[in-house]
Amino acid sequence: MTIFSCIGILLLLTFVVVRFRSHLPWFRQKARSQDAGCNDLKPPPIKGRERYRVMMDVRRLDAQNWLSIDKNYMAEHQVRSQLLQQEKEKVLQCLPESYEACLEALEEVVEFLCQRFPDRFEHKKCGDESTVHNRMTGETFMFGGANNQVDPLEIAVRLTMEDLSILMKNADEEYYLAASASLFPVGWTVQERIGWTIGQLHNPVPLWHQQVATSVSKFLNRLTPSSSMERSNYFVEVKRPDEDLFETLYRPTTLLEDNPDPSPEDIVVRRERQTFCRLPRTGAIVFGVKTFLTTLDELPMQELRNLAKEIKSWPDYVGEYKGREVWGPKALEFCEKRSQEEAAKEGEKEKEREPEMMEV
Known part of the structure; x- marks a missing residue:
């Protein structure tokens, strides 16, 4: 066999392996372990659409970062605790019929x-029983076999930064919320x-x-096990100046706290x-939600402009649904102020460059 034949066979085997891996379910494509975590996983950007429209806007899942660990963990x-x-x-609510799906989701x-962050999580299995140890928090959980005292979905969300829900089909072939944390x-x-x-x-x-x-x-x-997807969404909320993280993250009643004159630091973009x-x-189906919080004054200039563009594009009934009358004027005012400051800085830079150009 010539060297060219060997190279050809190796290339063919590589192609077959790559093709085979690409059709494996997302969770069987082994996550590349990293010690650094997901600190580079950025919040979904605000796109600045000029016309309001309800869109799915789904894309292929970034499977490497299905679940994330960042500086806010x-x-x-x-x-969460x-x-x-x-x-x-x-x-946390789990209907009885969801138990097996919740257990599979936990697994x-x-x-x-454990594959993505082997320095932070450890999994041991003995027969039908498993233990998972979280080195960051010191917690250890048992599941599988006869261990049914703690709901599997609760264990899962005690480990993750994501909220997790289980969607199943009912007798009418409609998906419904069978379990949710x-x-x-x-x-x-x-x-x-x-x-x-x-729909409800x-x-x-x-x-x-x-x-x-x-x-x-x-x-x-x-949706199939090998075609997992993701999408982005955002809300704008108003918090009180003295609010803590618990109150900002847990908003079961309203996006708008009693703050009629919010500052840019009190207006939060929840992505x-x-x-x-x-x-x-x-x-x-496992539905996951990772929440990112950014105050208005922390937004990059381009995203601030994109937010202003979208605020102006909303029909009145959409603006009312989103609470625009409470925070909208302040947000637009802040965007205009920042834009003027940016323009002034650019003007100063131009003046500084003028003498250099004249000397040349």
């Missing part, structure tokens, strides 16, 4: 975290909405049923990275 973990201790019924969460909700609680269909969950959203309801149904039905993953064993 410990602070948010404390909030507090919520599960004090408000458990409001933030995939543990496998992913939504600790950082916006204007609702799991206790109120467990068992609701996707989105009833308050302007134009949702008219523009995307059918597309969402088709999207969920077509969500939403993920959709089909479980192969049970066929349920």
